[in-house]
Amino acid sequence: MSEKRELKETLLFEKNHRIHGGIYHKMQVDFAYNSNHIEGSRLTHEQTCYIFETQSVDGAVFVNDVFETANHFRCLDWVLDTISEPLSEEYVKQMHRILKAGLMTQQNPEVVIGDYKKYANVVGGIETAKPGEVSAQMAQLLQTYQNLQQPDFYEIAWFHMAFEKIHPFYDGNGRVGRLLLLKMCLENDIVPFYINSESKMFYYAGLKEWQTQGKPNRLLDVFLSMQDDMKAVLDYFEIDYDHTETTASTLAEQHKKWKL
Template sequence: MRYLSVAEIAKKWNISERSVRNYCAHGRVQGAFLTGKTWNIPENAEKPERSNKRKEYPITLLEILQEQKASKYPGGIYHKTQIDLTYNSNHMEGSRLTHDQTRYIFETNTIGVEKEVLNVDDVIETVNHFRCIDMIIDHAKAALTEKFIKELHLTLKSGTSDSRKDWFAVGDYKKLPNEVGGMDTALPEEVAGKMKALLTAYNAKE
């Protein structure tokens, strides 16, 4: 292997000789060694990154959500997404919790009410919904699968009164026919096939 001097490396990396010596002295140049007081540096050695290099901030929405989730950043888009999405989703399913109550549960993991009766399922599903959103953020880049959808349903319904009903398939497809808003839905025996077709089409999109 050919070795270069500090001066040659400084010219190659376009930095001062002092910086090269500092990198070598702190063990940041792989393969560099001293002969007396002279540094011998492999010609293919890579220039170390500056320790004070400016931090690269996330630029995509997913990266921002992931960073704010990890840092528990208050008041950002992750905070707003958790509260608004949970409130609206649960409200469509009949939850009686208000937006403020949903926010309070997310921010404090407690709920204070006076002269009001709350449905325990509404509170449990709200907390579970927060977990589901975290799961979606964590798996956002993975292909959407039946297994993951069932895991979300299991997480959402865990600990609710529905989970104690023999006929209610927590973490699985429905066992009994139903309707939504007066409209018929797929029969239980049709669900698996329709879900496979839907996921195939969804995952084929870029």
């Protein structure tokens, strides 16, 4: 049996050496497809893979779907290249800038790319931060995260919930938030994960329950399930990871003892 490899180093090596068919290739395609599909992209998994592998498009597709897929690939590369950089407001804005670059909606003067939203919005029946509140709330959220000595699974999940509650951008908040999840997992040696499109409704319901009722269990269940899927992928590619079992009940107890 070959020696186990570390995930971060393997992803960077395969990215920099353009290794075809490895875990970097799979993560790029699967993450972009699922994260964009949750937000309404009409591209199939096969089309997403085709764009990544050939940098071209096959068939009639929507222009913005193609741009957002290609930009998502660039965002993941940027996460890997900046894995040691601390989170900041400018880091988050730059991720949004990369994700939304070149979209046809960029021609609308009311659309803000790479900066916070200009108008208040209600998402899933939840009032998000007003434009004048976003900067202060984002600064506080990021400071809270930076103050954590070694962020764990629960604290990273909490960050994602809080980020989506603020909803700092006019669009792209879910994708940016899930990319930040990936970065935080990788930099803290936590098995990363992405939400598959089949779990979309459970994911949204979990976010809403935590944001409005302070109940994290459903969202944590979704995250743990998606993490289990990733562990199976890591096993296939012989990538090393911490096999300590984390359960929703354990995380729920942590929530009771210490609420952020």
